[in-house]
Amino acid sequence: MSLSLLRFALVGNPNCGKTALFNSLTGARAKVANYAGVTVEKRLGTLTGLGRPAELIDLPGTYSLYVASPDEQVARRVILGEMAGEAAPDVLVAVVDATNIKLGLRLVLELQALGLPMILALNLADAARRRGITIDTAMLSQQLGMPVVETVAVRKHGVAELQAALAECAANAGSRSGKLALPERGEAVEDLYARIDKVLAACVSAPSHAPAWQDKLDALVMHPVLGLVLLAAILLLMFQAVFAWAAPVMDAIDGGMGWLGETAGALLPAGILHDFVVDGLIAGVGGVLVFLPQIIILFAFILALEDSGYLPRAAFLLDRMMRGVGLSGRSFIPMLSSFACAVPGIMSTRSIADPKERLVTILTAPLMTCSARLPVYALVIGAFVPKQSVGGVFNLQGLTLFALYLAGIVSAALVAWLMRRRESAGHGFPLLLELPNYRWPNAYHFLLGLKERAWIFLSRVGTVILALSIVLWFLATYPHAPVDATLPAIEYSFAGMLGKVMQPLFEPLGFSWQMCIALIPAMAAREVAVSALATVYAVGGEDALGGALAHDWGLPVALAYLAWFVYAPQCLSTIAVVRRETNSLRATVIFTGYLFALAYFGALLVRQIAALWA
Template sequence: MTTPPPTPPDRTPTAAAEPGAGSAGATQDALRVAIIGNPNTGKTTLFNALTGLRQRVGNFAGVTVERVEGGFRGPDGRRITVLDLPGSYSLSAGSPDERVALDVLLNRDGGHWTPDVVLVVVDAVHLERNLFLAGQIIELGLPVVIALNQFDVAQAEGITIDVPELIHELGVPIVPTVAKRGEGLDPLKRALLTATTLPVPSRKFVLPPAVQQALAPVHACLVAGGFSHSAAGMEALRLLGGNRTEPHLVDVPQLAERVQEAAASLKAQGFSPSRLESEVRYAWIAQVIERTTSRPRAIKRNLSDRIDRVVLHRVFGPLIFLVLMAVVFQAVFSWAAPLMDGIEGLIATMGGAVGDRMTDGDLKSLVVDGVFGGVGSVLVFLPQIAILFAFITLLEHSGYMARAAFLMDRIMRTVGLHGKSFIPMLSGYACAVPGVMATRTIEDPKDRLATIMVVPLMSCSARLPVYTLLIGAFVPATSLFPGLTMQGATMLGMYLLGTVAALAVAAIFKRTLLKGPVRPMILELPPYRWPSPWSLLVSVAQRCQLFLRRAGTVILALSIVLWALATYPKTPVDNALPEEIQQEQQLEHSILGQTGRAIEPLVRPLGYDWKIGVSIAASFAAREVFVSTMGTIYGVGSENEAALTEKLVAETNPVTGKKVYTPLIAIGLMVFYVFALMCISTIAVTVREAGGGALGWKWATIQFAYMLALAYGAAWVVYAGGTALGWGG
């Protein structure tokens, strides 16, 4: 039998101090608020407005769905902790995201996070659709506060909402807000504090007597299984058309039998069990809307509709998407250049200042060549990564990403998926880990697994330092036409190559190991909105912080290890030889050099020398390590990243005298990195998302193996084909 949930927290008036209580409130326990809402309601914007940068990102216990938790001080000084639950259209638990939200709200996640108050964010413009989820949550027996967000947009469209009457209809506090401008936050904070002092809300409509009678045994079964009286009522109605094998229900004795009996009884009386919840809830919602909301009779084509006539056009739509991507990648080069120069100068100054104050020896070499040469060569790419994340966040928050998924639906269906799978793939442009986690919104297990298998083919921000280093060194900045150079076009080509490959591989999986029907896509197109500058800043700052943390931990540690491998054992050299020759001999006889020589036969068919081979091997932990390894090998020391590109361009084979790095080698190396899975974090999240245990490792192994084979084969084709055409010089 399922263990009953813990006793809910005290709901007496002393549980939360009234606003204005002064410092006394600060001594009370933190108030825990779970925030939930439909996608595109401004939930994340409101969360960011409430918590600012006082957030931390992790995973829900036992699953890899990202959880973002933050906090702030209430008007009375009391600490309020906020958990941002995944966006959900209902508590039907049709996707893993919705199951996580349901488990937290029902206190079925192992007691890891029990909310004191639930903050439901609803879109004032689409109130009727949003009240379905709000109505379900009101029936859970928890204090509820509703944020009536985007209230300004509703007013601009001539929608009038009688807020006091709506409060009366729903029986919970309702606060109009405009999250992107921070309006309504103070009343909302006060409402959260006082919500625990109010009567617990309950269902606001009455089921037909026949339905009540049929569901009574199901209700009793759930109460006996540990559900509260109110939550059992919501679950009993939901289960008529939902999944009866959900983890939090499988241990409730005889539940499946009682639900089947109730469904059979209702069907015999002329009801449709699978549609019953929708019918009764929307009938109630229609009455609420009629009594509280008025709309203008003449429905004008709004701005979003007018924009969509162009953006979603069969011909112009894909072209606009391609142009936007070209602008993004050109901006990554042109806009970031001054900032990169500044960081290069700062690193050079710091490295020189530190080196000048140290005596010659291994310690100085460690600091200058290992730390500044390794980590510094990666940090210089921070502006480009920030610009990339800013563009991706801007497209997401503005509402364009949903249009991109809609545009791609026709192409996705040809490979056996639908446009909804393209959203996690687009997320993969930033990072494969959240991209893989974003597949939890896909209901069909085979579609979800096929998407997981191809998300890492989308060029993530970790590949950006590799692309930028090689493009900056070997691709000229020749202007193709106004606004786009050869460098930007090459970058765009790498991203398109990964995207096309992902679609091709998905088609193979959907026709072989993961064969299944193509399901229709149901996707809401949110209205276009100007993103909140603060929300945009928070999102970009979080991603930059993760990159810096990675540079300061994983890359720093690997840089130190690689420096040691490149420095020892010490080899006697002829002091009469030029210094560069001495350094080359020392490097070749070091542990790193000997390892590279062992690896070289494997990469020689691709045109690579041992230095590239050992840098590739080191970067299997993280792709950015390729750049830091090259920086360590070439001993750039206190010099900036531009010095590394100059050394790559000038590097020659001491035996043949030929250039080690050519444009053909650079293109082949970038193609290798387009396809290769070099990210331990992605492998780990694939294992868990693909089923965990032996099953998860099976799919992760398949993913790693096919991507490595694809990378090696594609790089060989580029090198062999280019050499045959005489491009190898």
């Protein structure tokens, strides 16, 4: 008899260390959806060594099956088998933070009523022990009627025992199909908690207060004034790091690509193949690859802030301020993620309970300057803004970049305020934000997360960007210029023709046809604008391209181009994710339309003002 695939699901409160446990159980073999939103997307991994094929699903953190925000609904629908084409899981692995056992057990008892086989993983057992919490797991197992295993997910401690428990379960459990019905809420919350108190009294002795350093840290981090100063300092450090620390590595990559281009150029005979490899492939891909260090640093900060438990505190501090524009502290996390990429940012809006606030957050989060805009900003700023220092501390280039970030943030605030101003003042949705214990980010899980994100970027370079570089090179090369040509060759090519068709529309903004061409592939990914410009100007290397731009564009036009990139929804994946998350064509059309309108008129305004001033 061949055993069918057994499906395990990891369920637990937010911040119970579920994702780390998932990584430890499945190794780095997880299939993560294209966009690594924390656990918002379904993560699926293979479990080995259970004697039969088995897989593990990591669900979004949830407090309850009954009262649910959108991401809790995802968890509920998976557990109940309501997801299209998927049966309910065969076994539930409930994860409970051992330092926060009461809240975790409440969900466990609720899940138990579903009647599925269950295993309880008491996670963060080491932290619990350090606090003097002792848990009699045998007793707990007896009281709850399910296997209980102590784990320390970040150190693989107890993971082997958990694996053994899974294997035992796998030997007995049958695979099922179909849906489960959510039972009527049988008992009042008070009675449920009374039952938990009884269980805890029998198995747990806990002094149950957090270590003093946690409270001391909170006194600073959540201080109404000092906390905000600290937040500003962290954000400043983050953006400083993205630019200053990445520079040496970027120079090295740039130099390496330049060397590669020269070497390849010397080896290949002059002709089409030579031009294709040097001007198409190497210049195109290299122009984007150079931004990998910045993207890694940005994601490193966001991951570390997320893993340490800091982000909910920042949301707490900013809640009142964000309420001023009709949002809440919960919108802060999607907004911050959007500085890396709007796609995971928009997906993380599922933790916002208020549907209107969620919609406004989705529509405005892409105004945060994502990492794909950086290459374009860095190129144009490098070419047009002098490197002079301002007031001895700041650098004019850095300040310009800061102004671009600020333009996005201020615009998002204005748009959110406009969208919500007509609603009555009271929004009836609670904040109810858990402020989890501080934790040191674990190196293994941190690096695994970073690797996932770097990989997503690299695979884009290897696929979309590579393909677009080739297409662009073709468009910019054919048809060849006539022998007696007086103008640059590109003016006779398809790309030249296309740019000239578009150009009248962008005439008021001062965009040349080369600038127009670059906008087309940038719809697939903004950063491709850089390699597109490298192709149309037929130069490799960031410095050479900057020189070509400085020669060809005026400052007002360059600034208008930057303004265009602040607003334009130049990203098909963002538009697609807006469509999927709002499930509304109308919202998607409004999203795309308002941002293109802002981009056009913003660029127009910037050009006029800059022209007057210059």
